[in-house]
Amino acid sequence: MSKKLTSRAEDYSKWYNELVVKADLAENSAVRGCMVIKPYGYAIWEKMQAELDKMFKETGHQNAYFPLFVPKSLFEAEEKNAEGFAKECAIVTHYRLQNDPDKPGKLRVDPEAKLEEELIVRPTSEAIIWNTFRGWVQSYRDLPLLINQWANVVRWEMRTRLFLRTAEFLWQEGHTAHETKQEAITEAELMNNVYATFVEKFMAIPVIQGLKTESERFAGADETYCIEALMQDGKALQAGTSHFLGQNFAKAFDVKFANKEGKQDYVWATSWGVSTRLMGALIMTHSDDHGLVLPPSLAPNQVVIVPIYKSEEDLNAITEVANGILSDLRGKNITVKYDNRTTRRPGAKFAQHELQGVPLRIAIGTRDLANGTVEIARRDTLTKEVVAIDGLNDKIEGLLAEIQESLFNKALDFRNGHITEVDTFDEFKTVLETKTGFISAHWDGTNETEDKIKELTKATIRCIPLEGEVKEGVCVYTGNPSKRRVLFAKAY
Amino acid sequence: MSKKLTSRAEDYSKWYNELVVKADLAENSAVRGCMVIKPYGYAIWEKMQAELDKMFKETGHQNAYFPLFVPKSLFEAEEKNAEGFAKECAIVTHYRLQNDPDKPGKLRVDPEAKLEEELIVRPTSEAIIWNTFRGWVQSYRDLPLLINQWANVVRWEMRTRLFLRTAEFLWQEGHTAHETKQEAITEAELMNNVYATFVEKFMAIPVIQGLKTESERFAGADETYCIEALMQDGKALQAGTSHFLGQNFAKAFDVKFANKEGKQDYVWATSWGVSTRLMGALIMTHSDDHGLVLPPSLAPNQVVIVPIYKSEEDLNAITEVANGILSDLRGKNITVKYDNRTTRRPGAKFAQHELQGVPLRIAIGTRDLANGTVEIARRDTLTKEVVAIDGLNDKIEGLLAEIQESLFNKALDFRNGHITEVDTFDEFKTVLETKTGFISAHWDGTNETEDKIKELTKATIRCIPLEGEVKEGVCVYTGNPSKRRVLFAKAY
Structure with a gap:
């Protein structure tokens, strides 16, 4: 914690990796x-889980x-899905x-203990x-099935990064079964909306809801809905997806039901998921060169109180005041920690809480005792003010709400300032080189053009937005007719 | 759900398996x-998780x-632990x-994609x-480390049974590191106490706290504390364990710290866990031939309300009354469900809630409307009474507390009635054949005697109790001196 963080301007990727480790969020394993x-990273994930689960x-x-x-035999039953994940x-x-x-002293795989059929994790x-x-x-009486699972999954990725892309990750996966196509589509849309609401309201990250193109769809889906966010380096991040699976899995696994007319039919399906990848989005959206910045809704400690004292007598007097504040704030359901560790100096505590993104820090010194005041430091703006203990409760509550809103608005301004409409491929390339962010451009709707643009620029179609004006035009690359603009970006 | 459950007397094991499946708790997979x-089984597990986590x-x-x-190289580092789980x-x-x-159309393992080092799940x-x-x-400033993990683990068991012994199961595993031996021992004891409190208070299952013998200890532990419960068939079930690991893992993984004197020392460790096996204990302790019986503390629905009506008009009138009860009960933090499904008749609903162990069922019919009453059915005693709606709130609250206590006391009486002191090996064998339960007997403290008794009777030493009178005697099998009685039983 002693060495300063690499700045974002210097090396964004290095900044991220250092921050994740130094703020005690996660680390690489053996x-x-x-x-x-x-623990600190997991406490944030637990808060996210609790809100989503609700x-x-x-x-x-x-x-x-x-x-x-x-x-293996089940894994390969839905061919597109199997093909998508086989590698x-x-x-x-x-x-x-x-x-x-x-x-001697070592173990080896017992060659006699081979499974008859391999098992895919x-x-x-x-x-x-x-x-x-x-x-x-x-x-039809058994429908809908509306199931969710919190679990770990494994995808053997070649290039991994903490939270953003790991071989094992934690997630939730919803799996639902419905009587009709329309019901399943409504469910897929509903859950994409739930994700958007969660990410915007609790994570303070603005997202764009859209549809994936065919080539970016989940393997086995007929349609993939997504929420896309923009990180501070101008790269997009897919924050959640919700899939309308048609009858693909029902057919592959022979899941039929007697409908209201008594006829057998295949059921309609959705699946949807968000993962610990959201932690990466949270970190990259709000944090700065001083460390993590957390929206109060997800901060394990929304407030930390640090006593500043020379004698034990001072500490006792401060602790008495601090206890009053603690109990007041807890009464308002504000999570607050009294950092009275004797093994660390106030300066080291300040540095740690700044690095770990505690939204508000209250310092109480002996002079404050005399004046009936405390010093409040706000993590997002790095500003300080001295305020009266009288009325502190409401002040803190107000500040937390203000920080939550301000983080969202700041991220929204940044995101909106990084959506560039372009009409020529030269402009397209220039934006990617200079400004980055989302590029709103016409596309002719073919896989070929999408692939070609990806090959030439590394930008992919993040989504076909579900909102906003729909106007026809001509493809930025081929000049062929286009029904509407889509959003391109380089992405995580 | 139409077919009756096999009775416990008829075939206890079959009763258990049927109950787990029919009450919608769990099922075997592919x-x-x-x-x-x-979902219903998982809802109970979630309640258990929430209480334990707190x-x-x-x-x-x-x-x-x-x-x-x-x-694999890490797995084999602590030799005893590796040996214990290798198979x-x-x-x-x-x-x-x-x-x-x-x-064509099938997948196979890519022989080129072999891991350099095998990974153990x-x-x-x-x-x-x-x-x-x-x-x-x-x-020493970094100690203690007090970490818990909620996770899935895999043990390739040859004989499996739903919840009781499955190849994959869900659990929590605590792992702690301490400065001193005594601190670690205190932690292991504390967590065994936490388990005992949880199982007795929330699961309504009485347990005996004790120590495992050397041969029953966790592989890699210096001491294993446990809580042992008794099932209705007289077999014991280990409900949780807490291990004092000494410095075994610290030495195997070279985990040293600078102590207060500035000298390097290995840290002291504990680990402790309970799993979805507890679901098996819960089911087997309280349930009867009619199905599941759940302690109110862990019931997903503590109360269910079933309307009994002929016309839609009746239903509307009943629903109005039901809504008042629902809102009253929820105001008291009682979980209650209004079962107004039109796809099932009242009889089928009664059968389902009985099978699924809902502690209290409220039936409201048209006559009740006129009388200002409802009928309450208690799952544990299968008794019914008609009570006034006026004051129903307190009545329900009182009944739920009474059921919780009554289930515990019933299980405690059963357990206490099934601890038999024996002083000869003939008595020992007779008790096993006739009465089962725990056998309190003297043992000479050797592995050999323990093994021999196990071989001859299938009974194992469940624990050396931590409480109760300690008196010397002679071993029930060898006649050699014994320091105290231990508890034997056949076990799950």
């Missing part, structure tokens, strides 16, 4: 591409748990170790869940 | 030995998350599938966590 989520339950979903492993599957082939006859759970749903659905 | 935890945090622990995989490890050897050249996380702790501890 397992390639797998991270350790440290929103899922309020929209009628129930949690359940399905196996970590998917037998990044961790595979269990054996179930026992034995003493290595050649190396779930990269996503459609296959195992749809194989289960077959037993749960007989008639 | 993966050998792995279960699907269904207790862990109140005792100063923080949650974190560590990788699912353990590289039940799922092992990842490859990281990619490819199209099978011999079978964690059966428990000491190895990966202690390898991480090395980087977290430099000085």
Whole structure:
């Protein structure tokens, strides 16, 4: 914690990696591409989980748990899905170790303990869940099934980065089954909306809702809805996706139901997920060269109180005042910590709380005791003010709400200032080189053009926005007719 | 749900398996030995998690998350631990599938994508966590580390049973590091106490706290504390364990710290865990031939209200009354569901709620409307009474508390009635054949005698109790001196 953080201007990527580790959010582990989520980082994730879980339950979903492993024969049943994930599957082939006859004290895989059928560590759970749903659905009375699972999944990614892309990550995956196509589409849209609301309201990150192009869709989906956010370096980040799966999985796993007319039909499906990747979005949207900046809604400690004292007598007097403040704030459901560690000096505590993004810091010194005041430092603006203890409660409550709103507005201004409409491919390339951010451009709707633009610029179509004006035009690359502008960007 | 449950007297094991499936708690999956935890079962587990998590945090622990995989070289570092789990490890050897050249449309493991080092799917996380702790501890100022993880683990068990023994299960595992031996022992004892409190208070299951014998200890532990419960069939169930790990893992992973005198020393460790196995204990302790019986503290719905009506007009009138009750009960933090499904008749609803163990059922019919009454049915005693709506709130609250207490007392009476002191090996065998339960007997303290008794009777030493009178005697099998009685039983 002693060495200063690399600045964003100097090396954005290095800044991010350093910040994640120094703020005690996560670190790399001995397992390639797998991270350790440290207590402080996990406390933020827990807050995110709690809010999301509440929103899922309020929209009628129930949690359940399905196996970590998917037998290969089930995994390959939905061909597009299997093809999409085949290249990044961790595979269990054996179930026992034995003493290595050649190396005393070492173990080796017991060659006799080979599984009859390999097990895939779930990269996503459609296959195992749809194989289960077959037993749960007989008639329309059993529908809809509205299931969510909190779980770990594994995708053997070649290039990994803490939170943003890891071989193992934590997520939630919703899996639902419906009577009609329209119901399933409505569900997929609803959950994309839930994600947008969560990310904007709690994470203070503005998002654009849209549809993915065919080539960017989830493997096995008929339509993928997404929320896209913009990071401070001008790169986009897909923050959540919600898929309308049509009857693809129902057909692959033979999940039929008797409809109201008594006829057998395949059910309609959705799946949707957000992951610990959101932690990366949270960090990159708000943080600065001093460290993490957290929206109060998700901060493990919204307020920290640091006593500044020379004698034990002073400390006792300060502690008495601090206890009053603590109990007042807790009464308002504000999470507050009294940092009275004797192993650290106030300066070191200030530095730590700044680095870890505690929204408000209250310092209480002996002079404050005499004056009936405290010093409040605001993490997002790095400003300080001396205020009276009298009325502190409301002051703090107001400030927390103000910070939450201000972080969102700042991110919104930045995002809106980084959507550039272009009409020529030269402009397109210039924006990518100079300003970055989202590029709003016409596209002819073909995979070929999308691929070509990606190949030439590394920019991909982040989404076909669901809102905003829809106007026809001509493709920025081919000059062919285009129905509407789409959003391109370089992305995480 | 139409077919009656097998009775406990008829076939206890079959009764259990049927109940788990019919009450919608869990089912077997397509993966050998792995279960699907269904929404109703998962809702109970979530309640257990919430209470435990609160207790862990109140005792100063923080949650974190560590990788699912353990590289083989780390896994084998602590030899006893490795030896203990080697025979039940799922092992990842490859990281990619490819199209099978011999079978169009099928996938196979890509032989080129072999991992340099095999990865063990964690059966428990000491190895990966202690390898991480090395980087977290430099000085005594960094201690204690009080970490907990909620996770899935895999143990390739040959004989599995829903909840009780599954290849994959959900659990929490606490891992702590301390300055001194005594501190670590105190922690291990504290957490065993936390488990006992949780299981008795929330699950309404009486437990005996004790120590495991050397041969029953956790692999890698110097001492294992446990809580042991007794099921209705007279078999014991280990409900939770807390281990004092000495410096074994610190030495295996070289985790040293500078102590207050500035000298380097290995840290002292504990680990402790409870799992979805507790669901099995919950089911088997209280349930009866009619289905599940749940303690109100853990019931997803503590109360269910069923309207009994002929006309829609009646239903509307009943719903109005029901809504008042719902809002009153919710105001008291009682979870209550209004079962107004039109797809099921009242009889079918009664049967379902009985099978699923809802503690209290309120039926409201048209006659009740006229009389200002409702009918309350109590699941544990299967008794019914008609009571006035006036004052219903307090009545329900009182009944829920009474049920919670009554379930515990009933289980306690049963348990206490099934601890038999024996002084000869003949008595020992007779009790096992006739009465079962715990057998309190003298044992000479040797592994040999313990093994021999196990071989002859299938009974194992469940624990050396931490409480109760300690009197010397002679071993029930060898006649050699014994320091105190221990508890034997056949066990799950």
